[in-house]
Amino acid sequence: MGKQKCVLVIDDNKKNMELFRDLLLMRDYRVVEAFNGKTGVAVVEKENPDLIILDWQMPVMSGQETLKILKGKPKTSGIPVLVITAYAMYKEVENIKNSGCEGFLNKPIDISEFFRVTEKLLSGMKSDC
Numbered sequence: 795m796g797k798q799k800c801v802l803v804i805d806d807n808k809k810n811m812e813l814f815r816d817l818l819l820m821r822d823y824r825v826v827e828a829f830n831g832k833t834g835v836a837v838v839e840k841e842n843p844d845l846i847i848l849d850w851q852m853p854v855m856s857g858q859e860t861l862k863i864l865k866g867k868p869k870t871s872g873i874p875v876l877v878i879t880a881y882a883m884y885k886e887v888e889n890i891k892n893s894g895c896e897g898f899l900n901k902p903i904d905i906s907e908f909f910r911v912t913e914k915l916l917s918g919m920k921s922d923c
Contacts, residue, residue, distance in 0.1 A: 799916050800824045802843040804834035804860065805878075806852040810901070814847055814878075817908060823916075831855030835863050838870050845916050850879035850890060858893060865894045874915040878903060 801823045803814045808829075815825045826841050828834035831848075832855045838846065846864065850857035857877060864870045876897035877890050890898055897911045 798822065798824050799845070800826060800841060800843040801845045801847060801912070801916075802826045802828065802834065802837055802841060803847045804828045804831060804837075804852070804857075805847070805849040806830055806854075807849070810849065810878075813903075817905065818912070821909065821913075831857060831860030831863075834860055838864060838873065842869075843873060845912060846873055846875045847912075848875050848877050848895070850877055850886075851881050858889075861893055861895060876911060876915055 801818050803811055803825060805811050805814065806829050811827055811829070815827065818825045826837055826843060828837045830852050834848070848857045848860060857879070861875055861877070864873065864875065874896040876899065877893070877895045878899045878901055879890065880901040887898070897915050899908060899911060
């Protein structure tokens, strides 16, 4: 049996965090949580997750700032990041997709699409960013 995959979820919304945690646990992933980008960056250093699920709109440190820091460090630049946001204006979606993430989904999420994208990213393939 292989190593259990670890997914870090960075989201300031408790209900979203619970949903993502429950879905990921259904697939037997180990889930680590951070409720803002600043904490998330620190957790990545300690946990070295296989995938990061990142909310774009957060207080303390935005998803955009968090992603820039993560992709700017050699130790964390190779970890795939799936951005999930409710802020789906066309121009912002284009900015997100050009930000360096490996996947993007709108909230509210489609659960089958969530599983498809997370499994694709965990297998080393790029998604729709």
